[in-house]
Amino acid sequence: MNSGLIPEGVKRCPTWKFALGVAIAGAVLLWGVYAMLLCWFKGLNQTNMNNAYGFALWIWADLAVIALGGGAFFTGFLRYIVGKDELKHIINYAVLIGFICYSSALLILAIDVGQPLRSWFIFWHANVHSMLTEVAFCLSCYFGVLTIEYLPLVLENRKIDQVPFFHHLGHNMHHIMAVFAATGAFLSFFHQGSLGGVSGVLFARPFGFREGVLIWPWTFFLFTWSAAACGPCFTISITKLTEKVTGKKLVKDNVVELLAKISGWMLTGYIIAKIADTIYWAAVTAPSKGFRMMDFYSHNSFYGLWILILEVGICGVLPAAILITDRGRRNQKTLVTAVVLASLGVCLNRWVMVLQMLAVPVLPFENWVLYIPSWQEVATTVLPVAYGVILIMVSYRYLPVFPQEPELNPVKS
């Protein structure tokens, strides 16, 4: 029965091997589910969050996966709006990764809030002034869009495709996909931005606060920009990882290089803006509130200046420099290094904007508060990873995720 489900013209590993892989990931998933149930039934006392650290590992994970999932909207934008047609060979995977990232974000949010059964109040009693309201609306809508974008791929499964209704549905959806891509790009622009706004608007948290235009702090734009730049890098990273695991080439180099090149230039622009932002913040914004930049870095063992250097230099300037050169992109080693560093960089940025912001004391008579997540927090954060692995395994096995696969890996019969 298995073979009937597997796309035509490709070869897949034996069922037992697949089942073993799913079982291993499934075990991790179950561990996460157990922790999730603990959090739901016993409450958030299961975490190591506290009244100083109301936002912690989970909010970071949310921001990070959404940034990494940015590959979906930006690749979609390039493919459907800008018209970079080659990208159709990687768009499926970008959408799948995006879908995983966004569904994970929603799941984590559902664990993170103290009263999950009331979380719909965010829509019902929406406060238009709150960045989180904007995030909630755009995030949910965009998740809908991703589902719609992912659905045609599911419908291409051989078995499902045999049902005439689904066949036609899938066919017609392909035609209007540009509309959804445009909607998605717009929504993404906003919610990536509002996630940046989350810390940027906190005018009483000088570490996170940024000036800006109208209601949007600079972090609004920086977040969108960094997600657009680093999201595709993450798509490439996962593609390369998938190729490594499957032992097959799945996407042609010209496709990857095109995406990498665009990312490289986006990253270059972003990192210049980020450096400018940092300098302005350190020289103008923070001092106006009575802080020297080093007040944010020097007083503890963890949040030293190294974290800024790592984020902006090693995970920003360096990958940008690699990706904008032909040589850097062509060499598999430097390419992979660059996309991985860029992905790390955006995660680190989100970490700093969430956790370091809360660690920095604002009242002069308070101290730095450091935090280590509990195993329940770690497990629930690993849960989506396991879920993502399983979804990728299943999708890769049964759906035509990589259109170039049959061509690159002809099956000898």
Added chain:
Amino acid sequence: MAFGIGGAVGTALSPLPWKLTDDLSIWTQNWPWTPVPPHGEVTQVDSVCTLCPGGCGISVRKVEDRVVKIEGMPGHPVNDGGICLLGASGAQLLYGPSRIEGPLKRVGRRGDGRWQPVSWKAAVAEVAGKLGVLRSGGEPHTLGCLLRSDRGTVPGLFSRLLTVFGSPNLMRMPSIQDTYELTLYQMQGALALPGFDVDNTDFLLSFGSGYIQGWGSPVHMFRAHSRWRNRGGRVVQVEPRLSISAAKADDWLAIKPGTEAALAMGLSHVIITESLYDRDFIENRCRGFESWVDAEGRIQPGFKQRVLNTYTPAKVSEITGIAAADVVRLARDFAKAARPLAICGRGRGRVPGDLGAFMAVHALNALCGSIQRAGGVWAVPEPDYINWFQPEMDKVAATGMQQSRLDGAGGPQYPLARYLTSYLAEIINAGKGYPLKALLVAGDNPAYTLPAGGNVRKALDSIPFIVSFSSFMDETTRMADLVLPNHIYLERLEDVPLAQGFSRPLVQLCKPVTAPQFNTRHSGDVVIDIARALGGSVATAFPWKSYADCLKETLGGNFQKLMRQVYMVGRGTGAPGHNAAFETASGKFEFTNPEFKIRPDYEPIEAEGDAASFPLVLVPYDSMRLASGFVADSPFMVKAVDDTVLKGRDILVEINPQTARKYGLADGAIALLRTPRGKARVKIYHFEGLMPGLVAMPTGLGHSAYDEYIGGKGVNFNRLIGPVQDPVSGLDAAWGIRAKLTRV
């Protein structure tokens, strides 16, 4: 398949999911395990707080019969609406899990905590039976009774019971009252309580008294402190540690611990040499200032002579570690103030202290004329409303009362002392005197509050029959054989005869604001019951039908008045101005009472232990956030304690960072604290405000009894220190104990 999908879509589009979502969220707002306090008629009842000797008026907010909130009583002369955090958490004591729900009889071994509920009738019969044996055996004096206070009708009933029973062994818990009473007796001839007119003073000189840490009447002192802030009164705190009292003072003089009396004498030196003293008072109302010739014709040095000979600023500086210039400046400022007042008794005043030092401080007040005067020290007469008929004592009782007291108070060695309760345990353990065969404990928790806690428990263990009247399962009660739980103050009627340190006589009435929660019984009634059951002359001494009857009869016409207005303030001793006649033989203020020859002076009291094995000195400190007396803390209070005092189960001890470095003790490290009396696991807290070489430990933690909200946290300071006897008065004068800290 289509059916399935159709069904799903249909359900999704129906109102059902929305209804369910809404219901679920409403459910989260009405979780059945979240209590809903019922509404009802709201009333406000005035009464008195008896949780400490402060004597605050309280106003209790009730909803139906539930006590919901305790607030200070506005307009009350002691606290005028303010309340301390212990008083504010009274409802937690009323409803708390450590309340004893009815009379209990011990089953199993002592301290095992296994109890059998008994009826009140059986309990009283048991006491009467056990005590009756002592009387019939001709050893009524082997009955002891430990009370928190010896004033008021309930202590009066206990005292009467002991007298007609035939035992001199009524004991009161130690405090600076012991020393202040002796001071007033020596120097003014008065059997009186010390009163401090803090409302009117403009310069408070505190020799280590925690004037805003629970010394005197806590809330009254707070209000006085605020008044000084409004009106520019000055405060100087003399203490080796930057306590809250020191931090709030205008000046803090860090003194070597235990040398306060030398400073007092030094200040007198400057005041005398610079002729800054109150000439009228000294020349017309004092004796013993100048040297005199005694009956045997020998020249006796007067106060002036001794001060001038010995306590030069330079010498005092050497003893106390305070710069000579500071001594001179402080003396001038103090003497030149319009209404200066010097107070003593360290911290909250639980340790009596040495008599010479108290007299030195009192002499300083006398030099400035601050005796029986606005803003000064007053001898507040003992309450005089208890005038019961003289009971008849049978032969057994008369013989028993002729025995000397077990604690040695009033005996040949310490004729002045009324109580030496701090030594009871040592005497019992050493097998001196006669063995105690039964002990009644009411109103206090000696197993926790007396020094040398280990000794106390051992001593209690040797007493065959212990009866506790406590409302709470405290440390002492856990060692009892029979528990006869009293109502707590919110449930009972009782006179409150004083407000500690208040400068005018004050009688108050504590009344039941709510019905008793449990099967408890008023200790006054229980004493009457026991006396009745003992029969004979013991019973006839207690003719009252009930305690309430006794109280009504005792207070006479004032009873109804007190029921209405809670408190009555007496007029005090005479009009303002120090024109009240002193009750000494000379009718004057005595710098050295010739009858006793006890003088104001500095006699070093050494901390117990040898410096070689114990290089540091451990001192206690009191904090308003912890109760260290008979009542343990409330859960709210423990919650309000800083994490620089208690962290998890660990107590934090303060140590100067400089000293800490010397012994390699990092901030937050766990260490073993040893004293000659015991050892304890502590956590290190670096505090710049403590004199190097000292270790400071908060009092009021380390309860081994009670519930998990207040027990099992930190260390009881009393376990680590022992009494150190003042050779003059016999009172406990320990201010610290040598100690050693080692990393673990």
Added chain:
Amino acid sequence: MEAVNRRNRAKKYGMVIDLDKCTGCGSCTVACMAENNIPFRKDESDKLLSIAWLHVYKLTNGKPFPHTDVCYLPRPCMHCEGHHGHSPCVSVCPATATDYDEETGIVSQIYTRCFGCRYCMAACPYHVRLFNWWDPVWPDGMEKMLNPDVSVRMRGVVEKCSFCYHRHQRAMEKAYLEGRRELEEHEYQTACTQACPAGAITFGDLNNPKHAVYRLKKSPRAFRLLERLGTRPKVYYLSSREWVRQAGDNHLQQEKQKI
């Protein structure tokens, strides 16, 4: 016309806390707990998990013995005015579960609407907002002391000092019944103000010249916490000690040397 009158009547309830008088005793904290049904647990020594609407901070001047100095600073909610009522916490709450009341200046908290996202906690620089990490549980019989004027909060929501808003409601009800629309200063006082044995807390309408806070807030000893962040707190502090006033805000090195 009506609108103008209404605005004129707007109150700005606030507090002035005299740190020269405050003794750090914690009565205010406990009175608040008793008034507002704040739960307690067996171990409350982890202050980052503990709920106390009014925390008393211990400030030190950092100098060595014997020049050390200590000052206690009780900290309720500042009921920040922010810009046009956009106090740091109110503007960020996605579910409008916390609100700036233009008529009283009180920042409210609706526990039953809060869904526990804790964004407001991240926004508040004073660490005023506290999360119910646990279900509130009272030992058997102890729930008798709960105050019916204040609802007990459930696990998973944020709470904070309300300026004892229920006391305002009670006072207003009484005033309305007596045909009045205005409260006398003494009619609405918070539990902490009432309890403070030192009389260190003064509460009232900062806009009303007849209220004591109106005069006190203008004292040369007055300062507010973190004024330069633009939160516009309605809690003022008084201290005659320069180092204490300094400790109320962040200052750059060159600014510090000026003083």
